[in-house]
Amino acid sequence: MNPFQIKEAPVVYDVAIVGSGAGGGMAAYMLAKAGAKVVLLEAGGYFDPADPKYITQLKWPYESPRRGANTTRPFGDFDAAWGGWQIDGEPYSAKTGTEFHWFRSRMLGGRTNHWGRISLRFGPDDFRRGSLTGVGDDWPITYEDVAPYYDRVDKLVGVFGSKEGIRNEPDGHFLPPPKPRLHELMIQKAAKGIGIPVIPSRLAILTKAINNERGQCFYCNQCGRGCQAYADFSASSVLCIPAIKTGNVTLINGAMCREVTTDPKTGLATGVSFVHTGTMQEHTVRAKTVMLGASACESARILLNSKSALHPNGLANSSGVVGKYLNDSTGASRGAFVPALMDRDRYNEDGVGGMHVFTPWWLDNKKLDFPRGYHIEYGGGMGMPGFGFGFGTENMNGKYPTANGTMKPAGGYGSGLKEDVRRFYGAYVHMAGRGEPVPLESNYCEIDPDKVDKYGIPTLRFNYKWSDYEVKQAKHMQDTFEEIFHAMGAIPMGNKPGPETNHGYGLEAPGKIIHEVGTVRMGKDPNKSALNAYQQAHDCKNLFVVDAAPFVSQGDKNVTLTILANSMRTSEFVIDQVKKKNI
Template identity: 75%
Template sequence: MNDVQIKKAAKVYDVIIVGSGAGGGMAAYQLSKAGANVALLEAGGYYDPADAKYITQLKWPYDSPRRGAGTTRAFGDFDAAWGGWEIEGEPYTNKPGSEFAWFRSRMLGGRTNHWGRISLRFAPDDFKRKSMTGIGEDWPIGYDDISPYYDKIDRLIGVFGSKEGLRNEPDGIFLPPPKPRLHELMIKKAGTKLNIPVIPSRLSILTQKINDERGACFYCSQCGRGCMAYADFSSSSVLVKPAIKTGNVTLINNAMAREVLTDAATGKASGVSYVNTLTLEEIAIQGKVVVLAASACESSRILLNSKSSRFSNGLANSSGVVGKYLNDSTGASRSAFVPSLMDRKRYNEDGVGGMHVFTPWWMDNSKLDFPRGYHIEYWGGMGMPAYGFGWGIEGLNGKIPGRDGKMKPAGGYGAGLKDDFRRFYGAYVGMAGRGEPVPLESNYCEIDPNVVDKYGIPVLRFNYKWSEHEIKQAKHMQDTFEQIIHEMGGIALGSKPGPENNYGLAEPGKIIHEIGTVRMGSDPKTSALNKFQQAHDVKNLFVVDAGAFPSQGDKNVTWTILACSMRTSDYIMEQAKQNNL
């Protein structure tokens, strides 16, 4: 790279953070509050869900210019998701036989703007899977190390739930949960008969106000559109905005990081080179500490592209593990028609933006033929219909119970079609398993030697396949779904997935929970980071996204990203005060 072509900024920041999602937003919040001068780089544009320019909340489905089609956003026009699995000019590739789908978010706050707000703590056993089962890898930290930070996150951000005393699902500091809706009461009743726990869900949505900056949920069920009351957690509104108000954060949007720069004499990180995505100008900024939080795959891409004579294999990669042990949550789902939910009186059943109940992992894997567990998420009820909803009528071979109780052809045209849809509305339920895979060295991302994006930055190439562990787990999910549906008196829609399609196991990457490409560990020969997510090779370089995690857990990872980032940020300030960085 020719330095003459790069514009160099004169200011030297205390910390440069790449990425404004859960990890980056928390680092910016914590470090700026402690007085550090921070540059926050975000590859996407500015976003504020309370700004009139961005509000899509409470719009009717028919207000969508494309009637809800995801032609400009992956989940439809109104969803707060700028980006997707495919972005024009920003390709990635797969090796033959691989099938990894990589979701990139291009907006302030990243993927925290459109996630499900499922906010679960990892359990004590999640940190020591290898010791317990001989499969996978132990973390260099345990639950006791991270638990105080979970507590701080609960208080700072807010999460509703209930005290259950479950070993695999540690309790937190909870706001009151919303009441279950009718279909959820039926799911709970069925679960009780089957000895499957169904408990209040744990979502980072404010059922009560916790401060003057954020309002309480008003139950429109549209968290995915971005909340103008800031009642749900998004990094952009809950962390980045307060960080900017300190006066210690310089936010730089549309900044696509190319590489971490290093000092030739010391090998320490000295700054970040990024491309302005609007002008295509390349700019280098200087910093005393560099924190990567660009997402697991993007952070590994930056490190692998940060080559020099000292770091010929990529930065922080003397172990050779950067990019390796990539894994995403498993996912399989099933939906059903429940005749007893037909012909109901109409009332507002929106609720919060997500499930009011869920099923935590309840079984002992030592008695099963797969080594890791999963939780179950549920949906259904009389929420706002999407444009063009058919809600599974086709899964019943086009027939539904008539008013006389006999099966009849569904709909047709005009008044008959409208009547059938009205009767069917609210009688549809669904469930999805989200499980823990076993991290494998053979699942990885690397730099494609032949492809660059429109900014001239080499792109990632993926190699990923599910193992028999995940396939057997998906089979167990499908068997469980059918048990619950049958106990509810429901009719499962479509054919039950079988071995020919891995029992409905979603394509890797489709659950958007990827972790593990810059794993932490105690041994520098087998890990890239230490227990504080500090690079073994470069002491002033940190990674605070899920790339640092050695394993997934059967939980969504966002709460653990936040807690670990807060812990790392405190460590950075402590080490900076001691001149150790």
């Protein structure tokens, strides 16, 4: 008799995958195409951006029931972001004096429905930071190991960009990049004059059709809402839905994973236990192999909760490193008003859903007081105006220059207000740095001994602090932003962030950039890592982790392209090992 009344499925699947984002979605796609019978567990609901039930693309701001004054979603009423940093009934905590903000996505495709589509390859140096700098650790794999999979991912998902020949910003197989918009041309010219490169962005958006199943971008600048043409990459539309159409994938939505079940004699994974979020009943699916792609912190939580006599510290955790070395991208930003962009002619300047140009890391850290670099993302232009449109004249005593050189107060009401809004429309730029932190063992997540969520599953408690390295990096970002602003004749908005601002120089709180990695790190030494070079658990040969948890370090790049490439590589390894009867 089962005292918990757990309902076990009679079917034994070839593979059970937890999470349907970049890692889980790629694994489902690869394994289904290879003929494996897969059960895909997603804690959130079903989502297809082409289904009329979910379409929010091309709606006007005034169609929001709140007119944009408030929102039910973290990035706006219309964005494809189901979840957030705080979810009712799913708490988490932080140790005293520390801070971490944990974003959970609750939808098919996960965060890939609302990400920025920035698709940068890690470079050769990013895989060997320890040996190059003496700070941090090397990965057990090299760029050469991952490069063939980057190539295949580029061709599968579609990435635009340009060949630049930058050694640690490797080129890929690119579609044509969109032309820079006016503010981006100004940034490019100003930055070039002071020795800062600005090159075409590398985004997973189809500027050119690549197959009959996906359309071409029509430049509505609303990728974050989910593209009904499938012109941008989301795991839901490009990986999960095609995988399901093979007939080899059983998708279970509303599956909140509790633990990976294991055999009491061998310690091997036997399946996954989950609570159905609709019925609140516990279920177990059985599988020959288990792959976790639930996101870095959620995968760590599942493993730490998967305790047994043979795995007393949690599954894959004989080394004690599960949950440790958590790190998120650094982030700092600044905006500016550009007088030269006032009184612009109106035309459609939407473009793709994101920046058309960016700045890759361009300096030598050996000559700086922090050991890791960052890239710069640029915003601006005549996009769709939203709620709270401002004037950006704070540093000019609330006035702006007219055509005859006199200063005129901005704002007011009536016709004067309308005139000023039109005058300032499109006259702003924004810069955001996204950088690499140094992974620390002291930054971690662990099971909170006193709390469970509404499903009865023990929750996470975080311990995270930025080091001086990240604070100094943020200071460099702010100095660089101002340098570019001044070179283009822009007026920075507000006061320059100093050491007292946020976590230092405007540095965002840990977790706010939503790039967390590193909680189930890979490595050559089983005493110091949880996984091997193929993201396979040292302690459990039929368990794999395919999200960003295996990452040894962050890189000064966004992580999604590397998740996709690594998951593809791991999936092919699983297929090979099954054929050889090793798992």
